[in-house]
Amino acid sequence: MTPLHLGVDFALRSGDNSIVKLLLEFNADCSAADDAGKLPFDYIPTTGFEHEQLRQLTHTNVEEPARNNNNHDHGDSEGTQAQIMDNNNHDHVDSEGTQAQIMDQEPRNNIHDDSDAKQAKMDALDEELSKIVGLRDLKQQLRKLAKGVLLDKKRRATGINLGPRKKPHMAFLGNPGTGKTTVARILGKLLHSVGVLSSDTVIEVRRTDLVGEFIGHTGPKTRKKIEEAMGGILFIDEVYQLAPARSGSSRVDFGVEALEEIMSVLEDGDLVVIFAGYNEPMKQVFSSNEGFCRRVTHHFKFEDYSTQDLAELLTLKMTRQDEMSRLYGFKLDKGCTLDAVVSVMEKNSNEQLRNKMNGGLVDHMLNNARENLDSRLTFDSKGDDLFTIRLVDLEAGLQHVSQQAVKVWLGDKQTNILNLQLL
Structure with a gap:
């Protein structure tokens, strides 16, 4: 598009023709x-x-389409219009006749009125959401948000000036390994693709990235991170570490200053902020700032993974591998069905281990499974055998994780944590 196309687009959405007038003033x-x-x-x-003035502005300045003929004498706008219509074998000379002819035409497609393109965006969103295990409520909310944004574009294309949508700031509550960071990264792409954000950037920070050591250091340090995230997502992990110290503490905590700095941009800032942390400690954040619940309207609880969820996650990791993955190029044997992997999970781990590690359990299990594959193979092995992880490898990999966990926890004298049969 030319700048004038974009100026018309802005005028249709905002009702403000000044940009179009300025562009036309400069030819x-x-x-x-x-x-x-x-x-x-x-x-x-x-x-x-409401579009009459915009129509006149952009139509009365249209020149003859035969742009390679420089010898035409374009007179006033009335003559120019007549020339255009003559080129199309229409005998309309004055501007009134031209406008009547335009009004008789079928309505033209608007820049944003492309149903197929909008549906394609929703399909792409569903494709990305399919990479997330569980979290049905989160997925449903994101679909509603994306569809609403796309419909608003369609509404604005009709010339209606809608009020702005508030940025969907979120709170992610859940234990480690439940996918909070992974979902935030996917969200950056999704919200950018449907127009909620102008960038797919996701800036991940913790307390140490925001809080300075001395008075006067925290504000600038926090503002720098906010500026880096502008247009995208600022993901704050373990945000409860910024909450005020409990009553009775005399220490100076600069985390409060960082939190207040972040809260100040929630209303008007061009970014989405995601506050993440464990369930219970996050309650302290909610109660420490009276404006938190008013500004952060989307709360999502990341439940601990069930054996079914873990099996699905394992399958996803093996079928949609990143090139940087240690398992890139490897595949699962046909015998590693979802039900078979669930059975391995239930047999070789207990609920406490699964809840403590969640998605991290799958990562360790797969890494160990690859090592078990290496130990099974010989240098005479060839073909698919070199790259195929079998059920026996998965089982050995999970057993190793369980045994290591027991050793660590027994070292802490927490003998009642795991079922010793895992040994």
Whole structure:
């Protein structure tokens, strides 16, 4: 698109024609088509009094389409219009006749009125959400948000000036390994793709990234991170570490200053902030700032993974591998069905271990499974055998994780934590 196309788009959404007027004042070319072959005028609805001035501005300045003929004498706007219509074998000379002819045409497609493109965005969103295990409520809320944003674009394309949507600031509550950071990274792409954010950047921070050691250091340090995240997502992990110290403490805590700095940009800042942490400690954050619950309207609880969830996560990791993954190029044997992996999970781990490690259990299990595969193979092995992880490898990998966990926890004399049969 040309700047004038974008100016018309802005005018349709905002009702403000000043950008179009300014561009025309500096001789913006109304006859320049976009990649779809459309002029700026083509995107203005042909009905509605509120668009009359915009139609006149962009149409009366259209030059003759025969742009390679430089010998035409373009006179006033009335003559120019007549020339355009003559080129199309229409005998409309005055501007009134031209406007009547335009009004008789079928309504033109608006820049944003592309149903197929919008549906494609929703399909892409569903594809990304399929990479997230569980969290049905989160997925449903994201679908509603994305659909609402896309429908608002369609509404604005009709010329209605809608109020702005508030940024969907969120709180992620859950134990380690439940996918909070992974979901935040996916969210950056999703919210950018549907137009909620202008960037897919996700800046991940903790207390040490925000809080300074001395008075006067925390504010600038926090503002720097906020500026880095502008247009995208600021993901604050273990945010409860910024909450005020419990009553009775005399120590100076600069975390409060950092939290207040972040809260100050929630209303008008061009970013989405995600506050993440354990369930119970997060309650302290909610109660420490009276504006928190008012500004952070989306709360999502990341439940501990069930054996079914862990089996699905394992399958996803093996079928949608990143090139940087240690398991890139490896695959699961056909015998590693979802039910078979669930059975291995239930047999070789207990609930306490699963809840303590969650998704981390799958990562350790797969890494150990690869090592078990290496120990099974010989240098005479060839073909798929070199790359195929079997059920026996998964079982050995999980047993190793369980045994190591027991050793660590027994070292802490927490003998009642795990079922000793895991040994």
